[in-house]
């Protein structure tokens with residue numbers, strides 16, 4: 001990847017790149033739709049990433065060519081306006097957000113590529129944002145504070161691009177740790193690395209389905225959660241215990257009750273999953289993942305036929321501890337926890353089972369937990 005990118009940089013700009021930065025996509029093991037409820041998530045950064053080769057410019061322009069999405073995005077740091085190539089809005093949004101926060105920025109030119117599939121629920125946009133933040137940091141020389149960079153990238157996505165996502169994707173792309181998932185408290189932003197249970201592998205199961213209406217359904221879920229929090233008189237569903245919920249659930253509308261039930265139970269599952277990981281208890285972690293899928297399917301209603309088919313196939317295969325949809329939902333990827341020595345047969349079996357039951361050809365890979373955004377060269 002690095003060599004190909006450096007070569008493309010030479011062809012585009014006629015000399016060598018000074019620096020290469022990388023920011024990973026992520027897979028979330030458990031803790032779905034909890035981040036914007038001030039709750040807990042347990043994602044890991046994966047060995048699929050966005051890469052940028054770059055060199056500083058003497059003026060205040062940014063000029064970036066995308067090898068995968070086509071075209072070149074160009075903008076002036078002192079004159080940021082919306083519009084232009086879709087993907088370059090993420091770069092511009094990050095520039096805007098860093099500048100608004102008072103960071104001194106320099107111009108640069110670069111070539112971007114990546115292998116995080118777009119729209120698959122593996123956070124290709126957060127990876128692009130954090131790679132951009134790293135590029136600015138590399139040329140402008142300000143300090144790298146992973147949490148702050150994640151917050152500024154989230155702000156770019158919320159207020160420049162217009163997607164009201166939570167903090168999970170940006171934070172794990174900024175702060176991921178090799179061999180570990182991170183338990184993130186999305187209120188305090190405390191990060192606790194948790195090792196993967198010995199002898200297990202994490203498998204990403206891409207259904208090859210993509211759904212267009214994710215953003216509006218996502219924002220609707222957020223509103224429903226806020227409504228539930230108001231009912232309980234708290235600022236976020238994080239503050240409602242399962243006992244409080246059960247005592248009052250009968251007074252909620254059916255939809256609000258189901259949404260709240262998912263979030264409140266998912267927070268509990270996520271904390272328990274982190275405990276299970278610390279004990280190396282893959283069985284328990286897997287069962288919690290299965291329960292999470294049911295809750296997302298039946299109560300939060302963000303799964304899809306393809307995701308259900310994938311989770312059903314995976315859960316039934318020997319060596320699989322558990323499987324669930326991952327990310328916002330409605331299409332994209334599921335994730336499975338599998339015994340390492342059975343990972344290859346698992347991949348073969350789940351591929352044929354899913355093909356048979358859904359008619360789609362999936363894309364399935366065993367992934368490694370990697371470091372967060374970094375200057376790599």
Ligand code: GLA
Nearest residue numbers: 032033165166167168327328
């Ligand atoms: C998307 C958002 C995240 C999070 C997940 C659901 O990936 O970007 O902030 O809300 O959906 O858990």
